[in-house]
Amino acid sequence: MKKLILIFILAMACTSSYGASVQFFTNEANWLAAVQSVEIFNTNATNVALADEIASPPNDLDTISRVLTFQSSNTNLSHSLQLEAILQTNIQFSRPISNSLSIGVFGGGALQNDDWEIRVLDGPGLTAFAFDLVSNNEKTGETFSIFGSGDVLLGTLDESGIPTPGTDGNGFNFLGVISSDPITRMFFDDEDGSDNIGVANFRLAEAVVPEASSILLLSLAVVMGIFVKRTN
Numbered sequence: 001m002k003k004l005i006l007i008f009i010l011a012m013a014c015t016s017s018y019g020a021s022v023q024f025f026t027n028e029a030n031w032l033a034a035v036q037s038v039e040i041f042n043t044n045a046t047n048v049a050l051a052d053e054i055a056s057p058p059n060d061l062d063t064i065s066r067v068l069t070f071q072s073s074n075t076n077l078s079h080s081l082q083l084e085a086i087l088q089t090n091i092q093f094s095r096p097i098s099n100s101l102s103i104g105v106f107g108g109g110a111l112q113n114d115d116w117e118i119r120v121l122d123g124p125g126l127t128a129f130a131f132d133l134v135s136n137n138e139k140t141g142e143t144f145s146i147f148g149s150g151d152v153l154l155g156t157l158d159e160s161g162i163p164t165p166g167t168d169g170n171g172f173n174f175l176g177v178i179s180s181d182p183i184t185r186m187f188f189d190d191e192d193g194s195d196n197i198g199v200a201n202f203r204l205a206e207a208v209v210p211e212a213s214s215i216l217l218l219s220l221a222v223v224m225g226i227f228v229k230r231t232n
């Protein structure tokens with residue numbers, strides 16, 4: 001019985017030391033291997049028109065809205081998402097490259113501090129997300145931060161991990177994240193440099209990592225197994 005209590009205490013100790021873990025991926029295959037139930041929302045004109053703020057499919061170069069609200073009832077995704085250009089006054093469709101969403105008008109104005117945020121508005125806890133970061137080139141001091149319930153910071157990717165395609169107007173760069181705790185907000189802090197960045201092609205999924213509750217259940221199952229074995 002003493003051994004049983006000791007095992008139980010150890011199991012609880014392991015469980016209580018478990019905190020939020022966040023992992024970032026720039027390799028799509030590696031992210032796909034860490035998730036399940038992937039949903040893809042391509043940012044083409046038809047899908048962009050599903051936003052509350054947009055009445056009909058936009059044409060290339062249209063400035064459409066500073067905020068795009070994609071309700072799950074319209075998109076059939078498991079979660080409602082809201083994209084916001086934080087400092088720029090508009091999002092422009094199909095720039096920097098086709099079917100992406102430019103934060104601010106592409107090529108317009110001196111300010112290219114293209115901060116943006118995606119908020120998860122509802123649905124069950126989202127534990128995996130990915131998108132294409134478009135045409136990010138200067139990145140000194142840039143960060144991509146993940147927040148959870150209560151707006152608690154769960155993890156930050158610093159500039160060393162943020163992909164850059166090289167020149168403006170080039171390239172989708174995959175950026176994915178998985179989190180042990182549900183994601184409520186993702187914030188990209190762009191630097192006030194000359195690049196015009198965009199976002200595209202949102203992917204929602206479930207992280208395939210044991211949650212704290214699963215670890216607790218597993219620990220209890222192990223303890224119960226030992227207990228049953230010892231009492232038989």
Ligand SMILES: [Ca+2]
Pocket residue numbers: 136137138139142190191193195197
């Ligand atoms: Ca940048």
Ligand SMILES: [Ca+2]
Pocket residue numbers: 113114115189190191192
């Ligand atoms: Ca910024």
Ligand SMILES: [Ca+2]
Pocket residue numbers: 112113114138190191192193194195196
């Ligand atoms: Ca910039």
Ligand SMILES: [Ca+2]
Pocket residue numbers: 088102103104105106107112114195196197
């Ligand atoms: Ca811009």
